[in-house]
Amino acid sequence: MQGALRRGSSLLGGTQEYTALNFVFKNLWEQFHRPANVYFLGISILQCIKPISITGGTPTTLAPLTAVLIATSTKDGIEDFTRHQADAQENSRTVTRLVVPGQRRNSVAGGKGGGGRGGKERKNSGGSIRGSKPRPPAATEEVPWMDVQVGDVLEIRNRENIPADLVMLSCSDPKGTCFVLTSNLDGETNLKPRVVSPDLRAVIAAADGAAAVAESAGGLAGGEQGSVLALAAKGALVECDLPNQKLEHFDGALVLQGGERIPLQGKNILLRGCQLRNTEWCRGVVVYTGRETKIQMNAAEPAPKSSSLKPYVDRETLHVLCVQIFLCLVAAVFAGIRAAGSDVENMYFILGQDEEPQSPALVAFLKFWSFIIIFTNFVPISLLITLDMVKVFQSKFIAWDRQMYHEAREFDGTKRPMPAQVRSSELNEDLGRVKHIFSDKTGTLTCNIMNFRKCSIRGQMFGLGTTEIGLNYRLRNGLPVPTVPPLPPGAKRTPHVNFIDPEFSRVVENKAHPLHEAAVEFYLHLALNHEVQPEQQQDGSVVYSASNPDEGALIYAASHFGHRFLRRDGKDITVAVTTRHEQPLASQPTSKPTSSGSSNSARGGRCGSTSLSMQQQNAGGGAKISSMSPPPPLSTGGGADVCGGSPVVGGEEEEVEEKIFHVLHTFPFTSDRKRSSVVVRKGTGGVVVYCKGADNVILERLDLAKNPAELVKTVKENIAEFTRDGLRTLLTAKTERSEEQYLEWLSDFQAAETSMKGREEKVQRTP
Numbered sequence: 001m002q003g004a005l006r007r008g009s010s011l012l013g014g015t016q017e018y019t020a021l022n023f024v025f026k027n028l029w030e031q032f033h034r035p036a037n038v039y040f041l042g043i044s045i046l047q048c049i050k051p052i053s054i055t056g057g058t059p060t061t062l063a064p065l066t067a068v069l070i071a072t073s074t075k076d077g078i079e080d081f082t083r084h085q086a087d088a089q090e091n092s093r094t095v096t097r098l099v100v101p102g103q104r105r106n107s108v109a110g111g112k113g114g115g116g117r118g119g120k121e122r123k124n125s126g127g128s129i130r131g132s133k134p135r136p137p138a139a140t141e142e143v144p145w146m147d148v149q150v151g152d153v154l155e156i157r158n159r160e161n162i163p164a165d166l167v168m169l170s171c172s173d174p175k176g177t178c179f180v181l182t183s184n185l186d187g188e189t190n191l192k193p194r195v196v197s198p199d200l201r202a203v204i205a206a207a208d209g210a211a212a213v214a215e216s217a218g219g220l221a222g223g224e225q226g227s228v229l230a231l232a233a234k235g236a237l238v239e240c241d242l243p244n245q246k247l248e249h250f251d252g253a254l255v256l257q258g259g260e261r262i263p264l265q266g267k268n269i270l271l272r273g274c275q276l277r278n279t280e281w282c283r284g285v286v287v288y289t290g291r292e293t294k295i296q297m298n299a300a301e302p303a304p305k306s307s308s309l310k311p312y313v314d315r316e317t318l319h320v321l322c323v324q325i326f327l328c329l330v331a332a333v334f335a336g337i338r339a340a341g342s343d344v345e346n347m348y349f350i351l352g353q354d355e356e357p358q359s360p361a362l363v364a365f366l367k368f369w370s371f372i373i374i375f376t377n378f379v380p381i382s383l384l385i386t387l388d389m390v391k392v393f394q395s396k397f398i399a400w401d402r403q404m405y406h407e408a409r410e411f412d413g414t415k416r417p418m419p420a421q422v423r424s425s426e427l428n429e430d431l432g433r434v435k436h437i438f439s440d441k442t443g444t445l446t447c448n449i450m451n452f453r454k455c456s457i458r459g460q461m462f463g464l465g466t467t468e469i470g471l472n473y474r475l476r477n478g479l480p481v482p483t484v485p486p487l488p489p490g491a492k493r494t495p496h497v498n499f500i501d502p503e504f505s506r507v508v509e510n511k512a513h514p515l516h517e518a519a520v521e522f523y524l525h526l527a528l529n530h531e532v533q534p535e536q537q538q539d540g541s542v543v544y545s546a547s548n549p550d551e552g553a554l555i556y557a558a559s560h561f562g563h564r565f566l567r568r569d570g571k572d573i574t575v576a577v578t579t580r581h582e583q584p585l586a587s588q589p590t591s592k593p594t595s596s597g598s599s600n601s602a603r604g605g606r607c608g609s610t611s612l613s614m615q616q617q618n619a620g621g622g623a624k625i626s627s628m629s630p631p632p633p634l635s636t637g638g639g640a641d642v643c644g645g646s647p648v649v650g651g652e653e654e655e656v657e658e659k660i661f662h663v664l665h666t667f668p669f670t671s672d673r674k675r676s677s678v679v680v681r682k683g684t685g686g687v688v689v690y691c692k693g694a695d696n697v698i699l700e701r702l703d704l705a706k707n708p709a710e711l712v713k714t715v716k717e718n719i720a721e722f723t724r725d726g727l728r729t730l731l732t733a734k735t736e737r738s739e740e741q742y743l744e745w746l747s748d749f750q751a752a753e754t755s756m757k758g759r760e761e762k763v764q765r766t767p
Helices: 023-031 035-047 062-091 198-208 212-216 223-233 309-339 360-378 382-400 425-433 442-446 468-476 502-509 516-528 549-560 695-699 709-724 739-753 759-765
Strands: 094-098 120-124 138-144 153-157 165-171 177-181 191-195 237-240 252-255 261-264 275-277 281-288 406-409 415-418 451-457 460-462 533-536 542-545 563-569 572-582 599-601 616-619 652-667 675-681 687-693 728-737
Touching (some): 023 062, 035 062, 035 309, 035 360, 035 382, 153 165, 165 177, 165 198, 198 261, 237 281, 309 360, 309 425, 382 425, 451 549, 451 709, 468 709, 502 516, 516 563, 516 572, 516 687, 516 728, 533 563, 542 549, 687 695, 709 728, 728 739, 739 759
Parallel strands (some): 451 616
Antiparallel strands (some): 094 138, 120 138, 153 281, 165 281, 177 191, 177 275, 252 261, 406 415, 451 460, 563 572, 599 652, 675 687, 687 728
């Protein structure tokens, strides 16, 4: 498999500032940006001029200046050498590369033990992670990161770092989904989902059924592994845009041998710097390496580190120099006046019979520079070396400080020591100057814990109580503070759901209530419009793994109110819908099959525990609050926020029915769209577009013919109320389209999606 980029580009990259060739010149250039060093260099030059020198032409200041320069360069060199070591360790990591039959490899300049030269060839076999499919045996080799080339097919294992930008080909998850930790890219600690292109999965699944696949891989692999190798051996081509800095953007296509094009997007890419999580293995083809990877394209040239004390010292040095120059001028003027006196002109016995008296101006000029040399100690040269040595010892004390020592516990239970590391001693004193910490990441302040707290459905708010922010707002403005009733005995408890409102319980349970249908549709929306993956724990419990805590809280809220997301099989989403029927306390639950799928019934139980958080989500509009214009790209997402729980009475029977929903398209949330959308097939024909997102994005796309102005005004007021409580708000909305309208849109959308030029703009313009 070959990339559209050139092959053989090195993966080498680093954070070091110097190299062996430029260290002396670059370091001296940086050091002579310090006014004190320039000052003493000038003094050394003046001392070499005999008419003004007081040292007989010997530059006595040059020796201590050289000592200062050597000491500082040694300190800088040692610190940069540690960065070199860290970079060498990074580039010497090994990764598993699949052996592609008949593929010729280019050698990488400076590479070690890679390719067919030093890599170890071996066989790999299945894994053990729950829910993952086994890895068919295949010939592989361990190669250093620095030997990875464009077009290589790599295998990444769980908790391994990704050495290059890869296009996903397959993974251990049967649904083609893996999770990556992107904290090195964006600082977020939440796991992000990445998926194999559904069209590529379909191609590989079809190839798995043919016996020729294993033979085309040289007998080294069978099943999906063999299909991947077959694509590589037959020369499948990856076309993609040139290297760029856009972390979330990728335009490309996988061109198969028959000319079929499979579109590739950002969600199909694994970026260097990420770490594979909750996935046993993942395989992909390299498209960008080394300096061309997105993380390296975003890395600026390392700038020289300097503390806030340095400008202060430089400024004071200039002040002292100005005072010194003023005093030297005064002394030079008096020397010139003295030289102009008649008594000085007649001092032949001092000047000598053959000496001609010098002009007063020349005497003043020469004496000025002599006084500069005499007053050299105004700026002590020991100041520089003292500051540098103090910083070196400070660095050692910081590294030895037990209060800055931490032991990180790895996933296998081992402890990894993490002492404080000083990578640049120039910044030591800045640690003591920090007074305020500013953060624009809500998750940083809330530990990424979100609770579903309140909601508004068709203009009616649900959810009692307020937050600490809302309490302070009401106290400052003299508003009444609402009381929160205690949670009723036996009430259902769900993680990340902190909601109390008896009125809402009646809405959910009473099918005759005018808001019942809207409430049900609202929670169905939350159960379908997301990228959450359920993970089954060893104790049998299910934990939702979400890319952000907002979506996690929304899924838990949907589950709390009877729409429990079970699994995602390709484009099918299975949701367990719970309905309640009042029964005598002695009655037993029964199961009833349904036409949409298998049904299971169970008595309502208590699960998990309620977590409390100041950061919550609020729903600014129920599922039926608005009607969207066109489907995907223009569709908007709405609401997600607070949902609450209702008491579960012991005399109620819960009937659980598993329903399968076919999702035709998924449009995840991005910073540009500010909404997420899913297109779901209706059982009666046509499609439904569910959207959730920022309130301003949803409101501007509402169909005002179906949403009265009074309703929209009420929803805006509810959003403002939620905001005053310090809650995060989302709006939900939906629209329905006929089969003819959907097919017409689909044709235009597919043409835009497979375009290689301006794909993103064309997709957004698709109505």
